Amino acid sequence: MSEVLFEGADGVGVITLNRPEAKNAVTRAVSEAVADFLDELDRRADLHVAVLTGAGGTFCAGMDLRAFLRGEVVSLPGRGFGGLTERPPTKPLIAAVEGWALAGGFELVLACDLVVASASARFGLPEVKRGLVPRAGGLLRLPRLVPRAVALEMVLTGEPMSAARAAEVGLVNRVTADGGALEGARQLAASIAANGPLAVATAKEITNATEGRTLEEAFAIQRPLADRVFASEDAREGAAAFAEKRSPVWVNR
Amino acid sequence: MREVVIVDAVRTPIGRRNGTLAEVHPVELSALVLQALADRTGVDPAAVDDVVWGCVTQIAEQSSNVGRLAVLSAGWPESVPGTTVDRACGSSQQALHFAAAGVAAGHYDVVVAGGVESMSQVPLGAARQVGKPYGPGILERYGTVTFSQGIGAETIAERYGMTRDDLDRFALRSHQLAAAATDDGVFEGQIVPVAVDGGWFTQDEGIRRGTSMEKLASLKPAFRDDGVIHAGNASQISDGAGAMLVTTPEIAERLGRTPLARFHTGAVAADDPVTMLLGVIPATKKVLERSGLGIDQIGVYEVNEAFAPVPLAWLEEVKGDPELLNPAGGAIAVGHPLGGSGAILTTRMLHWMKAHKIRYGLQVMCEAGGMANATIVESL
Numbered sequence: 001m002s003e004v005l006f007e008g009a010d011g012v013g014v015i016t017l018n019r020p021e022a023k024n025a026v027t028r029a030v031s032e033a034v035a036d037f038l039d040e041l042d043r044r045a046d047l048h049v050a051v052l053t054g055a056g057g058t059f060c061a062g063m064d065l066r067a068f069l070r071g072e073v074v075s076l077p078g079r080g081f082g083g084l085t086e087r088p089p090t091k092p093l094i095a096a097v098e099g100w101a102l103a104g105g106f107e108l109v110l111a112c113d114l115v116v117a118s119a120s121a122r123f124g125l126p127e128v129k130r131g132l133v134p135r136a137g138g139l140l141r142l143p144r145l146v147p148r149a150v151a152l153e154m155v156l157t158g159e160p161m162s163a164a165r166a167a168e169v170g171l172v173n174r175v176t177a178d179g180g181a182l183e184g185a186r187q188l189a190a191s192i193a194a195n196g197p198l199a200v201a202t203a204k205e206i207t208n209a210t211e212g213r214t215l216e217e218a219f220a221i222q223r224p225l226a227d228r229v230f231a232s233e234d235a236r237e238g239a240a241a242f243a244e245k246r247s248p249v250w251v252n253r
Numbered sequence: 254m255r256e257v258v259i260v261d262a263v264r265t266p267i268g269r270r271n272g273t274l275a276e277v278h279p280v281e282l283s284a285l286v287l288q289a290l291a292d293r294t295g296v297d298p299a300a301v302d303d304v305v306w307g308c309v310t311q312i313a314e315q316s317s318n319v320g321r322l323a324v325l326s327a328g329w330p331e332s333v334p335g336t337t338v339d340r341a342c343g344s345s346q347q348a349l350h351f352a353a354a355g356v357a358a359g360h361y362d363v364v365v366a367g368g369v370e371s372m373s374q375v376p377l378g379a380a381r382q383v384g385k386p387y388g389p390g391i392l393e394r395y396g397t398v399t400f401s402q403g404i405g406a407e408t409i410a411e412r413y414g415m416t417r418d419d420l421d422r423f424a425l426r427s428h429q430l431a432a433a434a435t436d437d438g439v440f441e442g443q444i445v446p447v448a449v450d451g452g453w454f455t456q457d458e459g460i461r462r463g464t465s466m467e468k469l470a471s472l473k474p475a476f477r478d479d480g481v482i483h484a485g486n487a488s489q490i491s492d493g494a495g496a497m498l499v500t501t502p503e504i505a506e507r508l509g510r511t512p513l514a515r516f517h518t519g520a521v522a523a524d525d526p527v528t529m530l531l532g533v534i535p536a537t538k539k540v541l542e543r544s545g546l547g548i549d550q551i552g553v554y555e556v557n558e559a560f561a562p563v564p565l566a567w568l569e570e571v572k573g574d575p576e577l578l579n580p581a582g583g584a585i586a587v588g589h590p591l592g593g594s595g596a597i598l599t600t601r602m603l604h605w606m607k608a609h610k611i612r613y614g615l616q617v618m619c620e621a622g623g624m625a626n627a628t629i630v631e632s633l
Contacts, residue, residue, distance in 0.1 A: 021281060023448035058450065065446040065453045070292055100450055126452055160451070 004033035005055075006040065011193030012186060013041045013050035020056025025064035026082045026104055028072045035076055035083025042090045045252055048197040050089070051185040052112055053096035059121070060105030074104075081136035085111045090201050092192055096185035097121040098178070102160070107136035110145065113204060115171060116185040117163040118178045123171070124160030144211070146171055196234040197252045202226070257353040258512035259630065260296075260505050262600035263289045263445050264495035267457045267588045268373070273449055274492035275373035279308070279315050282447070283323030283369045286496035289445040290365060291329075294498050294510055298327070302361040304335035305352045307344025307368025308592035311337060312383070314374045315592075323369070339592075340521075341620035342559060344368050345495060346595030346628060350519040352499040362504055367496030370590040377490065377591070395527065400621065403476030403487075405529035406560035410481050413566050417481040420561040421469040424486040424585045427558055431460045431582025439581055443604045457587040459489045486561040491588025495596030497603075502633075513603040514630040517613070518544035523624040530563045532625030533617045534570045540615070540627035541571075548573055551629070552611030555598045557618040558583035567617065581605060594618065599628065606632050 005016040015037050017024035034052075041050045054060050063074050063081070080086025081104050084093075088111050095101070095112035098121060106123045109115055117123075125134045125142070133139065134155070143151040146169045154161055166172040176184040192200055206225050210218035229235060233251050241248035263286050268274030274282065283306065291298050306320030320335030340347035345368025352366035380386075387395075410420065434440060435456055447454040464485070474480035475487070505512045520543055522536035533556060541548060548571050556564040556578060568578055581601060584594065595618060602614045610632070617627040 021284070021448075023450070025448050061448045061452065064448075065455070066289065066292070069446070100452075102452055122451075 002033070003027070003030050004037065006037040008044065008047045010190065011046065011048045012189040013037070013047045014182075014186070015050060015052045017054040017060055020058065022064055022066075023058045023061035023100065024054040024056070024105070025061045026074055027064045027067040028074050031074055031076045031079070031081065031083040033083070035079045038083060038089045047091070048200060049092045049094065049189045049192045051094045051096050051182065051189055052108065053182050053185065054098065058099035059095070059097040059101040060108055061100060062103030062105045075136065082108045084108055085137040088112075090205065092200060092204055094185045094189055096181040097123075098181045100124075103127060103134065104136050107134060107138045107141075110137055110141040114173045114188060115166075116174045116176060116181050116188060117166065117172045118176050118181040119163055120178050121163040121181065122160040123166055124158065125155055126158040126160070128156065129158040196238055196248070196250050198232050198234050199229050202229045254357045255359060255501050257356045257516040258500060258502050258505050258633065259514050259516060259599075259603060260498040260500060260508065260510050260512045261290060261294045262495065262497040262513060262596070262603050263293065263443055264593070264597045264600045265447055265493050266444050266454055267459060267491045267493040267590060267597065268454065269458050269588060270490040270492070271373050272458055272492070273454045274371070274447065277371070277447060277449065277492070279369045279371040279374060279494070280319060280322045280326045282371060282492065282494040283319060283367070284327035285447060286367060286445055286494045287323055287327040287329065287365060290496045290498050295508055296363060296498060298329040298333060300363050301329070301333045302364050303352075303355065304333065304365045305338060305348040306335060307338050307340070307346070307348040307595055309339055309341060309344055309370060310375045310377065310380050310591070311339060312375065312380045314371060315369075319369060338368070340626060341622060341624065342557065342589070342591055343595050343618040343620045343624070343626040344592045346599065346616065346618050346626040347521065349497060349499065349516070349595065349599060349628065350521065350626060353516040353519060356499055356501060363498070363500045365496055366499050367494065367596040368592040369494035370592040370594075371492045372490045372590060373492050400526055400529060401476065402529055402559065402621065403482055405527065406482045406487070406562050407477055407480045408528050409530060409562040409566050413562065413569060415481065415562055415565060417470075419565065420481055420486040421466055423561045423565055424469055425464060425466060427579065427582040427585040428461055428464050429582070430580060431457065431586035432462050434581035435460060439605070439608070440601070443600050459491060459588040460582070460586050482560055482562075486585060488557070488559050488584035488589035489587070491590040493588070493590035493597060494593045495600045497596060497599060512633050513607060514614070514632050517629040517631040520627045521624065522627070523622065526623035529621060529623050530559060530619040531566065532623050533563060533567050533619050533627070536625035536627035537567065537571050537615070537617050540629055544629050546613060546629065551613045551615045552577060552609070553580060553602055553605055553614045554578050555583070555602045555614070555616040557589065557594060557598060558585040559589065559619050561585065563619050595626070599630070603630065606630070
């Protein structure tokens with residue numbers, strides 16, 4: 001059985017971490033497989049968005065400690081932990097979280113754009129409890145996503161956060177019943193996949209590229225990217241379909 | 254007869270009853286140590302001639318030959334067989350003996366010995382709940398007596414004049430030594446971390462760091478109102494597994510590994526089943542005699558801490574050095590996952606011998622039925 005599964009249908013890719021016996025912990029092989037699937041996602045014209053999830057009722061326990069002990073370097077140069085954290089895909093990525101997303105597993109969640117979690121999902125960065133610090137983006141992304149005090153409470157105490165609290169502070173978009181995170185994420189993905197793919201990918205690009213910039217800089221960054229979208233065939237198709245009261249047929253250019 | 258070596262030995266951390274490992278299926282726990290053993294030694298699992306697996310309560314989650322199921326669960330080739338051994342508390346020590354005998358006799362070239370017990374999932378005595386193990390011959394021979402380990406331990410304490418204070422002091426020592434060993438990282442090189450909800454399980458969790466003679470004194474006797482045995486000076490109910498790779502020196506060399514030790518001598522003996530726990534003494538005499546070694550030549554003893562009177566009576570009878578007894582604590586502190594304990598003790602002893610450059614180590618475990626296995630290993 002493959003340690004990472006990938007399927008793509010109806011515009012939506014699903015990447016499943018599939019090592020339930022190790023709580024989907026990340027080995028070098030997992031990082032490589034995820035990186036390959038993210039490349040495939042960005043390359044394939046028929047996929048517009050993807051879901052990242054874990055098999056067996058858990059999301060991911062972080063780095064595989066047994067792999068670490070046998071001397072494996074789990075992160076990929078240029079791609080990061082799980083093949084994701086240092087270079088997320090161009091297309092939107094949704095985390096579907098059941099159970100624990102811990103340490104590196106939570107940092108994978110933070111590298112996703114949207115999060116759907118089941119009611120009993122738990123998120124945490126316990127590194128300080130072991131005398132370590134998170135290094136797969138947790139310290140860098142979390143304070144940008146939630147208020148600084150909330151981020152630092154998680155980081156400095158190492159205590160996990162519930163799905164309800166994560167939704168309250170804006171880390172999680174939707175909370176589902178247990179066992180429903182993947183389906184919830186697929187629904188969210190379907191509503192993204194229905195939209196103009198060039199517009200969706202560019203919207204994500206602009207949001208990321210302008211982060212931390214002054215408004216003046218941000219508008220300057222945005223201009224050529226938005227111009228390309230406004231000049232696209234999809235922009236004309238979107239307007240035409242709306243006028244003709246029909247579903248648009250996107251060409252991604 | 255061929256020489257037999259133990260290439261490597263690994264174990265899970267030991268979980269408390271209903272603790273961190275409670276949800277991990279015993280077949281899964283077994284598979285984890287098999288995988289770790291292959292990972293560490295570089296042995297091709299296809300070359301493993303058999304997996305000899307100790308397990309005591311072989312019903313429910315531990316039924317249908319855990320040894321074979323462990324192989325399949327580990328993702329090893331279907332060509333690797335497995336068998337399951339019941340020698341009560343010494344099951345995986347017996348598994349090592351069978352494995353070593355098989356290599357010596359030429360039935361095996363490479364074999365894994367080990368064992369498992371999830372006492373959280375399959376409680377001690379569960380198999381006796383569904384049937385009557387003692388037939389009429391036993392009843393006739395031993396009357397209405399039920400074989401009780403606790404009463405056996407009380408009998409030994411009485412026979413050797415051990416006070417509650419003696420036993421509690423030994424229990425405290427076990428906790429202190431196990432805590433110090435854990436803090437010093439003594440077990441790190443032998444433990445296979447287990448992924449569980451909430452993170453990685455990496456340390457034995459039975460150790461009570463805050464215990465004291467006063468706290469132990471407050472515990473009520475478990476078997477007799479006027480007794481001296483209680484939960485604090487008996488082994489804990491636990492979950493865990495251990496595994497060892499056993500082969501010939503030539504094959505170990507081909508693997509490019511210096512074995513941890515040579516399997517020097519093994520013996521099994523038995524004594525009266527009512528007192529139950531004193532088989533360790535004839536077993537030790539037998540193994541020493543067979544090996545040609547004296548107790549003064551042995552640098553470490555692992556005597557399973559089923560109940561505090563057992564290692565103490567053993568020490569008195571064999572005239573051992575108290576300092577060399579269970580130097581990293583024992584089952585009173587870290588627990589006794591029955592079928593896994595033999596392999597866990599050997600693993601602990603072999604790594605201790607390596608770290609302290611000890612030549613000979615002796616392991617002995619008391620077993621229900623009055624039996625005991627004794628093993629001597631020699632560092633290479």
